[in-house]
Structure formats: C-alpha cells, structure tokens
Amino acid sequence: MKDAQPRAIYLKDYQAPDYWIDTTDLTFDLFEDHALVTSVLGLRRNEDRGQDTPDLTLVGIDLELISVCVDGSELTSDQYILGSESLTIPVTSKAFSLTVVTRIRPQENTSLEGLYKSNGMFCTQCEAEGFRKITYYLDRPDVMSKFTTKVIADKGRYPVLLSNGNDIARGEFEGGRHWVTWEDPFKKPSYLFALVGGDLEVVEDSFTTASGRDVALRIFTESHNIDKCDHAMLSLKKSMKWDEEVYGREYDLDIFMIVAVDHFNMGAMENKGLNIFNSSCVLASPETATDASYQRIEAIVAHEYFHNWSGNRVTCRDWFQLSLKEGFTVFRDAEFSADMNSRGVKRIEDASLLKTAQFAEDAGPMAHPIRPQSFIEISNFYTLTIYEKGCEVVRMIQTIVGKDNFRKGSDLYFDRFDGKAATCEDFVKAMEDASGVDLGQFRHWYNQAGTPVVTLTDGFDQESGQYALTIAQSCPATPGQDTKLPFHIPVAIALLDKGGKALPLNEAGETERVLHVTAAEETWTFEGLAEKPLPSILRNFSAPVRVKYDYSREDLVFLMKHDSDGYNRWDAGQRLATAVIEDLVDGLLKEKDTEIDSRLIEAFGVVLADEGLDKAVKAEMLKLPSEASLAEQAEEIHPLQICESRSRVRKAIAEAHKDKLLALYQALELKGEYRPEAGDIAKRTLI
Known part of the structure; x- marks a missing residue:
C-alpha cells in the first residue's frame, strides 16, 4: 500500500549508493498488449560505503515481476522481498550479475512516464524518475552505467526501432518480427535512457567534426511532417559547430538522432544521442511558421544538443543539483542564440x-x-x-x-x-x-531565494571633481529564509557626460566597469570629472536584481537617446513610455485632458533616425510596453484606460514621425524567397 502522506527529501540527507551498476543490458520484447523487459545488471559494491555487502534494494513502480536471477541462478520468491515499489535482494558478494524480467503494459501507461504507447508508437520519457516504471533499478542520477539495448517488435507495425548509442546489430525473426541492438559506450544515468518504436520517416545528413570524424544525423518524424525538418537539421549542424568553436566540445557518437512527433508529452528531452521532441519544437515550414517559431526551434534544438556535455557526459549528482545542468545549458543556448541572431x-x-x-x-x-x-x-x-x-x-x-x-x-x-x-x-x-x-x-x-534589491545614490563635488556612487543591497524574506546574507553582485556601469559619451573609468581608458557589490552598502569614488555624470546602471542586465535609482524623466529621455548599451537604452525607453502612459491613465480616471509628454515623442524620433542602431534592437525600442506589462506595474489595474492611453501614445508617435516611418518601411523592402536568417528577421521585425 502506498504511503498517502508525501515525504520530503532533503539535500542534507544525501548518501551515495551502496552499489554501482557498471553495465546495463536491456532487451525489450514489444507486443500489442504488453512488453517483456529483461535487464542484466553488472553490479559492484561501492567501497566508499564500506566493505560489507548490505542488501540491494531497487525501485520499481507498476511492474509485474516474472523472475530474478543472481549470477545465473534463479531465486525463489522467498529469497527476495517484493514491495509495492521495491525489490530487495540479499547480497553475498561485492560484484555480481543480476537478471530481472518484468512485464509492463505501455498501452495502459497514462502517466506518460517510462515506456508508453501513444498514437501507435512506443516512446519513453524517463526524466526525472520514469525509468523505475520500466524495470527495477537504482533510478537516481548518480548511478551511471554503460547501456546496451536490444529492441524486438513487429516489423510491419514498427519498422523503426531506436535507442541510445550506436546501431551495432540488427536482424529478423520468423513471424515478421525484427530486432535492433544499440550500444552506448558512454556511462549515463537511467533518466537519459530512450527507446522509440514506430512507423516513422527519416531525413538524413552528416556532420564532420573538428577532428575529422563523420557523424550521421537523422531526424525521424511522421510522414505528414517529413517536409518540415530542414530548419531543425540546419540548426543542429550550427549547434555542433558552435559547441566545438566556443567550448571545444565535439560530439562523441557515430550517430545523432532526433525524433519529432506530434504526441510526445514533453517539449523536448536530451536523451543521450536520441533527443525526443514534440513536433512543435522542431518542425517548421515558411507557409505556416513565424520568424519567432524558427528562432525558437533553433534555440531548443541547440539546448538539447548542448546537454550532450552539460548534462549527459557530466550529469547532476542528485536532483537538488538540477540547475547544474539546466542553468548552465540555458546559458549556453542563450549565447548560441545571441551569436546566431541579435545579441x-x-x-x-x-x-x-x-x-x-x-x-x-x-x-x-x-x-x-x-x-x-x-x-x-x-x-x-x-x-x-x-x-x-x-x-x-x-x-x-x-x-x-x-x-x-x-x-x-x-x-x-x-x-x-x-x-x-x-x-x-x-x-x-x-x-x-x-x-x-x-x-x-x-x-x-x-x-538563498528571492530577488535582491540594489539601491543606488550618488553625489558630485564640483570643486574636487569627485563623483561618489553608493550601492546598498537587500533581499526580501522568502518562505523559510527570513534573513539573507549579502550576495556578490556584479553591477556593470558606465558614466555618461552631458553629450552622451561614456567617460573613461580607469587609466586604460575603459568606459565600462563592473562594481563587485559584496557588502550591505559600499561606495565607489571617481575622480577628475568636470561635471556630474549620469550613471548607466546594470548594463547588459549584469545581475538578476531589481534596481532603484532616482532617474528623472529627463534622465530617461537622455538614456533612451544616447546610451550605448542596448539593454539599458531599451529599458529607459520602456520606463519612460510607462510613465507617460500612466499619466494618461490617471488623467482619464480623473476626467482630465492630459497632454502626452512631448519628450517621449522626440526620443522616438532620435531612435528612428539612428542608422547605427542594430535593426532588431531598433524594432524592440519602437515597441511600447504591452498592456500586460503596464497592468503588472499598476497598483490598480484599469484595462480600458490602459488600452486607450497606450493607443493614444502609439497614434501620436505615428503621426509625429510618419515620414520617417514610411521611409524606413520603404528602405526595408524584402525580395525573394523567405529566409529565416538574422538580417532578414531583423528587417521583418522592424517593418
């Protein structure tokens, strides 16, 4: 009987496993009403846990146990303990082979974890703890094993049989059944195991690594989607090349496969050498997909591929370390997307x-x-x-x-x-x-949880030419953490003179500096200035913090016109537009005729005329804050007034700069076939 009361798991209680699984040999015999799974595990005592041989306990859920053998000898039911979600076996040697045969019913697996059948296809999803629904195992990420997988099924119904690694053997049985054996020479945890069996078509290509190895690339999908794989294949090849050039990481197997199907229950999964995607994350055609769809596909394909090293070859010890693989890989795919498109x-x-x-x-x-x-x-x-x-x-x-x-x-x-x-x-x-x-x-x-708040105050001594910038940090209480220790926060800044030029901040003439905020409050002093500068704070959004600085509306206008940092320039424009729209909302509520601040209109004209500004960034800067964003920042939400005020500002900008907007539109005319390339996307976004 399952415990009805959920049990918390604590990081402080982590202990290494008593046993390692060096090798995992799996055989899947797939039928229409069940599947037989035979696992042969090469187990070894973890000597760091001691020299004794404690009982081995494996986890398993919704499994029908058929047989258990230790070193070739079958055990009787009184020689092991079968629990509702576990199998415990007495152990007498430090290294042994364990063979377990189980029956599972993928057709009835509505949890869509482990091995399940959907839309006539067998598929797996094992992250985070789905493998225990396939066979009894040490289903935890720190147990890494070399997997060999043999898949047997009816050839007519399931002509494609896939698993992790390289295809090393295949054959046919009498009665129309066939088999394929896959070998993954690299150790991986069970959550990265994958199996697919179905009637799929394939698009093939290849990639030559920096060391000269040829890697076969294959994207499998349903027949009605086979013409939508080209962009995903191109994205994969770009990802492989980028990872070599930026991180020195070559792909390690002879084949890399993607399965993209309409009914996969997740978005995408980085299973070693066999990534499985929902088709919406991979497939695109110019007739139906937007630029944003093409960029999203490129990013997702890259993310799952980059996991080959940051997640697969090096995985997380336990699930508390999930951000180790996901945060690092999101950073890697963000940098890839920045290099492929507009940073x-x-x-x-x-x-x-x-x-x-x-x-x-x-x-x-x-x-x-x-x-x-x-x-x-x-x-x-x-x-x-x-x-x-x-x-x-x-x-x-x-x-x-x-x-x-x-x-x-x-x-x-x-x-x-x-x-x-x-x-x-x-x-x-x-x-x-x-x-x-x-x-x-x-x-x-x-x-520590929570978003730190960084508060800046400044002062300027005209006589000495000394500018002082004081930064204080705090972090609100969060559940279970009432007080927080100071963070180490890198705050990138520049100081702008009255002409909008960034001032040198050291003898080397660098105009941007990272201030390392480590105390509750610190002050930095800058010498030899002729006038009080305007600080450009948290450039390129250098830390995930909230910033408080008393920018006047005129300051925001100035930053929107002159700041060389794309993010800060955009942010100043958003804050300025928000303030102007809030004025109009307030006027409507008070039934007052409020004029639009002309400084916002003027600043938009400067942005329009800036020919040196990245077209994609310009397109973002010309967008007013969305109604949702305006509502999020309002103390009380007034939807109709927000909509009316935003529309009024939009119309005023269009009327004031109609000639510039028309000229820009005409200059950006695109001809020829659709191309999801950065330059064309930037032009289309701006149009």
Whole structure:
C-alpha cells in the first residue's frame, strides 16, 4: 500500500549508493498488449560505503515481476522481498550479475512516464524518475552505467526501432518480427535512457567534426511532417559547430538522432544521442511558421544538443543539483542564440522574461533557491528559477572571472567530471581553480531565494571633481529564509557626460566597469570629472536584481537617446513610455485632458533616425510596453484606460514621425524567397 502522506527529501540527507551498476543490458520484447523487459545488471559494491555487502534494494513502480536471477541462478520468491515499489535482494558478494524480467503494459501507461504507447508508437520519457516504471533499478542520477539495448517488435507495425548509442546489430525473426541492438559506450544515468518504436520517416545528413570524424544525423518524424525538418537539421549542424568553436566540445557518437512527433508529452528531452521532441519544437515550414517559431526551434534544438556535455557526459549528482545542468545549458543556448541572431535583442528578451515571470516566482509562496534544500516531488522544481535564474547565475560567474577564465573553468569542469555525476559546488570550484578568483560569497546565489534589491545614490563635488556612487543591497524574506546574507553582485556601469559619451573609468581608458557589490552598502569614488555624470546602471542586465535609482524623466529621455548599451537604452525607453502612459491613465480616471509628454515623442524620433542602431534592437525600442506589462506595474489595474492611453501614445508617435516611418518601411523592402536568417528577421521585425 502506498504511503498517502508525501515525504520530503532533503539535500542534507544525501548518501551515495551502496552499489554501482557498471553495465546495463536491456532487451525489450514489444507486443500489442504488453512488453517483456529483461535487464542484466553488472553490479559492484561501492567501497566508499564500506566493505560489507548490505542488501540491494531497487525501485520499481507498476511492474509485474516474472523472475530474478543472481549470477545465473534463479531465486525463489522467498529469497527476495517484493514491495509495492521495491525489490530487495540479499547480497553475498561485492560484484555480481543480476537478471530481472518484468512485464509492463505501455498501452495502459497514462502517466506518460517510462515506456508508453501513444498514437501507435512506443516512446519513453524517463526524466526525472520514469525509468523505475520500466524495470527495477537504482533510478537516481548518480548511478551511471554503460547501456546496451536490444529492441524486438513487429516489423510491419514498427519498422523503426531506436535507442541510445550506436546501431551495432540488427536482424529478423520468423513471424515478421525484427530486432535492433544499440550500444552506448558512454556511462549515463537511467533518466537519459530512450527507446522509440514506430512507423516513422527519416531525413538524413552528416556532420564532420573538428577532428575529422563523420557523424550521421537523422531526424525521424511522421510522414505528414517529413517536409518540415530542414530548419531543425540546419540548426543542429550550427549547434555542433558552435559547441566545438566556443567550448571545444565535439560530439562523441557515430550517430545523432532526433525524433519529432506530434504526441510526445514533453517539449523536448536530451536523451543521450536520441533527443525526443514534440513536433512543435522542431518542425517548421515558411507557409505556416513565424520568424519567432524558427528562432525558437533553433534555440531548443541547440539546448538539447548542448546537454550532450552539460548534462549527459557530466550529469547532476542528485536532483537538488538540477540547475547544474539546466542553468548552465540555458546559458549556453542563450549565447548560441545571441551569436546566431541579435545579441542585443536576446538580452532584452531574456531579461524581460526574468523580470516579469521569474521575479514574480521569487516573490511568491513557492520561492526557492536555484539549489533547493528539500522537495517532495522533483517535477515541481522544473521552474523559471532553476532554468532562467540558474542561467543568470552562470552568466554572473562569467562576468566576475572573465570570458577567457570562464572557458578555462568549463574545460576543467568537463575534464574533471567526464563520465561522473557532479554538484553545483563542483562547477563553482572548477571556475575558482581555473581563474584564481574567490567565489566563496558568490555561493549565496545557490542557497538563498528571492530577488535582491540594489539601491543606488550618488553625489558630485564640483570643486574636487569627485563623483561618489553608493550601492546598498537587500533581499526580501522568502518562505523559510527570513534573513539573507549579502550576495556578490556584479553591477556593470558606465558614466555618461552631458553629450552622451561614456567617460573613461580607469587609466586604460575603459568606459565600462563592473562594481563587485559584496557588502550591505559600499561606495565607489571617481575622480577628475568636470561635471556630474549620469550613471548607466546594470548594463547588459549584469545581475538578476531589481534596481532603484532616482532617474528623472529627463534622465530617461537622455538614456533612451544616447546610451550605448542596448539593454539599458531599451529599458529607459520602456520606463519612460510607462510613465507617460500612466499619466494618461490617471488623467482619464480623473476626467482630465492630459497632454502626452512631448519628450517621449522626440526620443522616438532620435531612435528612428539612428542608422547605427542594430535593426532588431531598433524594432524592440519602437515597441511600447504591452498592456500586460503596464497592468503588472499598476497598483490598480484599469484595462480600458490602459488600452486607450497606450493607443493614444502609439497614434501620436505615428503621426509625429510618419515620414520617417514610411521611409524606413520603404528602405526595408524584402525580395525573394523567405529566409529565416538574422538580417532578414531583423528587417521583418522592424517593418
């Protein structure tokens, strides 16, 4: 009988397993009403846990046990203990072979975890704890094993049989059944296991690695989607090349496969060498897909491919370390997308998502650190905090140690933990060792929840030419964490003179500086200035924090016109437009005829006329804050007044700059066939 009371699992209680599984040999005999699964496990005592041989307990859910053999000898039912979700076997030797045969019913598996059948196709989803629905196993990410998988099925119904690794053998049986054996030479945890059996078509290509190996690339999908795979294939090849050039990571198998089907229950899954996607994340055609769809597909394909190293070759020790693989890989795919498209727009999009959605998560009852201390159900922790804030934490490490040292740190991390299960601490330590930078205080980002608030005040002494900038940090209480220790926050700044030029901040003439905020309050002093500068704060959104600085409306106009940082320039425009629209909303509520602040209209004209501005960033800057964004920032939401006020500002901008807008539109005319390339996308977005 299952325990009706959920039980919390705590990070502090982690213990390594008593046994390792060196090899996992699986045979799947697939039928229409059931599947027989034979697992042969090569087990070995974890000597770090002692020299004795405690009982082996494997987990399993909804399994029908057929037989158990130890070193070839079948056990009787009184020689093992079968629980509702476990199989316990007495152990007498430190290394042994265990064979377990189970019957499962994929056709009845409505949980869509483990092996299930949907729309006539067998498919798996094993992250986080789905493998225990396939066979009895040590279903935990720190148990990594070399898998060999043989899949047997009716050839007419299931001509395509796939699993992880390389295809090493295949054949046919009498009666119309056939089999394929797959071997994965690299150790992986069970959550990365994959199996697909179905009637699918395939698009094939190849990629030559930097060392000269030819890798076969195959995308399998249903016949009605076979003409929509080209962009995904191109995205895959771009991802493979980028990972070699930026991280030095070559693909390691002889074949890389993607399965894209309409009925896959997740978005995408990075199973080793056999990524499985819902078709919406992979398939596109110019007749039906938008530019945003093409960019999304490129990013998702890249994300799952990048997991081959940041998640598969090096995996997480336990599920508390989920952000180790997801935060790092989101950072990698964000940088890839920035290189493939507009870096400025990518930063605006990511920061916007964080500020509107993840900050709200941080402020709510489910706030949690990127490395939680406990959970009841791990599926509840696939959150924006783990993914998006986790990405920003990795980005801050790169900002603090520098790009060159970050690459050295990632190389060291991959070298140290290849084929192993690692922790967030292992990642940070590799960065420290490679760079020589102390990240001790920075570790608070992994343990503390909430969004820090950075408050800036400044002063200027005209006589001495000294400008002082004081930065204070605080973080609101979150569930279970009433008080917070100071974070290490990298705040990138520039100081702009009255002409909008960034002033040099050191003898080397650098115009941007990262201030490392580590105390509750600190002051930085800048010498030799002729006038009070205007600070451009948190450039490129250098940390996931809320910023408080008393910018006047004139300051925002100035930044919108002159700031060289794309994100800050856009943000100033959004804040200015929000203030103007809020004035109009207030006027409507008070039945007053409020004029539109002409400074906003003028600033939009400057943006329109800026020929040096990235077209994609310009398109973002010409967008007014959305009605949803305006509502989120309002103390009381008045939908009709917000809509009317926003429309009025939009119309005023259009009327004031109609000639410039028309000229811009005519200059951006696109001819020829549709191409989902960065330059064309930027033009279409601006149009």
